[in-house]
Amino acid sequence: MEQTVANLLGLYAGLVALNVLISGVMWWSSRAPLQRDLLVVWSAMGGAFAVQGVTGGLFPTHSLIIVLGFSSLWFAQLAFSRLLSDLFQVAVPYRVSAAMMVGALGLSAVAWAAGSHFTIVALPAAIGVAFPLVVTTWRVLAGHWRTQTLSGRALTLSCAAICLHVLDFPFLRHLDEFAAMGFTIAILVVFALSIFAPAVVLEVLVASQARVSAEMEVAHRIQMKVLPPKPAIPGFELACHMKPAEEVGGDYYDVYTLGDQSWILLGDVTGHGLSSGLVMLMAQSILASILHTRQGISPAELNFLANQVLHQNLARLGELRSMTIVALCRTGDGHRFRYSGNHEHLFVYRAATGSVEEVQVDQLPHDLGFLNEFPQSDYDEGCFEVEPGDLIFLATDGVVEASRGGRYEDGMFERERVMKLLQEEASSPLSQIRERVLSELETFTGGVYHDDVTFLLARPVPA
Secondary structure, three states: OHHHHHHHHHHHHHHHHHHHHHHHHHHHHHOOHHHHHHHHHHHHHHHHHHHHHHHHHHOOOOHHHHHHHHOOHHHHHHHHHHHHHHHHOOOOOHHHHHHHHHHHHHHHHHHHHOOOOHHHHHHHHHHHHHHHHHHHHHHHHHHHOOOOOHHHHHHHHHHHHHHHHHHOHHHHOOOHHHHHHHHHHHHHHHHHHHHHHHHHHHHHHHHHHHHHHHHHHHHHHHHHHHOOOOOOEOOEEEEEEEEOOOOOOOEEEEEEEEOOEEEEEEEEEOOOOHHHHHHHHHHHHHHHHHHHHOOOOOHHHHHHHHHHHHHHHHHHHOOOOOEEEEEEEEEOOOOEEEEEEEOOOEEEEEOOOOEEEEEOOEOOOOOEOOOOOOOHHHOOOEEEEOOOOOEEEEEOHHHHOOEEOOEEEEEEOHHHHHHHHHHHHOOOOHHHHHHHHHHHHHHHHOOOOOOOEEEEEEEEOOO
């Protein structure tokens, strides 16, 4: 009998240790909260097993110490309750459970001091240990049984089996003839949990990832749809490109002709991903609303008003993000642009000299949405003119800061490479220049992009 119990103990310990190892690897690779919950569950089980082994080995006849060692299972029961809570969105009675456990241990101590039988000493502690998982399992059974998958139902029933096994401790622990049966039941329950708990976690994670993927796809489609489908301004040919580093990006461009004004806008929200993309959509809506309601507005005033609204919205959302921007405005059919912003410098290829001019875009005291403390007088403007054959190139920092092979330590694309490319391709069709820029970026980065890539080319149409 003793050898059988020893073998069962070894099997139980190995099974728990294996689950700790597997759940640890899964959590390390995914960092998913549910995988962390699993790791906590099995770690708590392993810890309780070790505590019970020490207390039972050192004090085999001391009923109170044995009960105290057994009570370490309360943390495992709480961990299982947390797992069920995160899987099925039910509440865990943390405070009540803690109060009951303290009270139960007090009753067990009193019963031991009074010389009571082991069952009387152990029963309050067993009830306290089982309580959190009993309540949580019941809530899952009552509220989610019909909607659960087969794996979910098996997990819930396995948790119920744990509770029953905990409650049989006061009645069977002191009976040697039931030791083998008790450990056999424990192994079967642990084995069931080691199958169904990861299965349910995987089901939930896969469903969540599918839902997030679908939502990101919708956000991506919306972001692409708000871009101008055929960007054009009178007297100029345009070519544009935007590629988010993720499904949704924080870059922005837009083109408008309103009355006798033509606008080219380019922006870059801090970071990338869904949050940046939502701020980008917000900024696009703000700028479009201002331009459509304040025709004749100047670039500096546009940025000032957009900052007022964007800063207020970001403050409400608690988003610590901002947006660089350059706003170019041409009035009438001339080739003179007024501009205002705080952005990467724009480039102008001069056909007359074959050189590339860098136009500084630093007329704003800060990025849009970052501060709301500067008066409109601090928002400045600049201007430049283009002639036939000249070429304007605007880009976000995802172009000049693209990393070689995806490693910043190996260098970045840099302005000089952009300027050389514009000189080499200046007379080519804009579509060809756009493809050359993309090809150079792809070769340089090896297809690894850490930031959104957006640029716009504009050139006067020959008379």
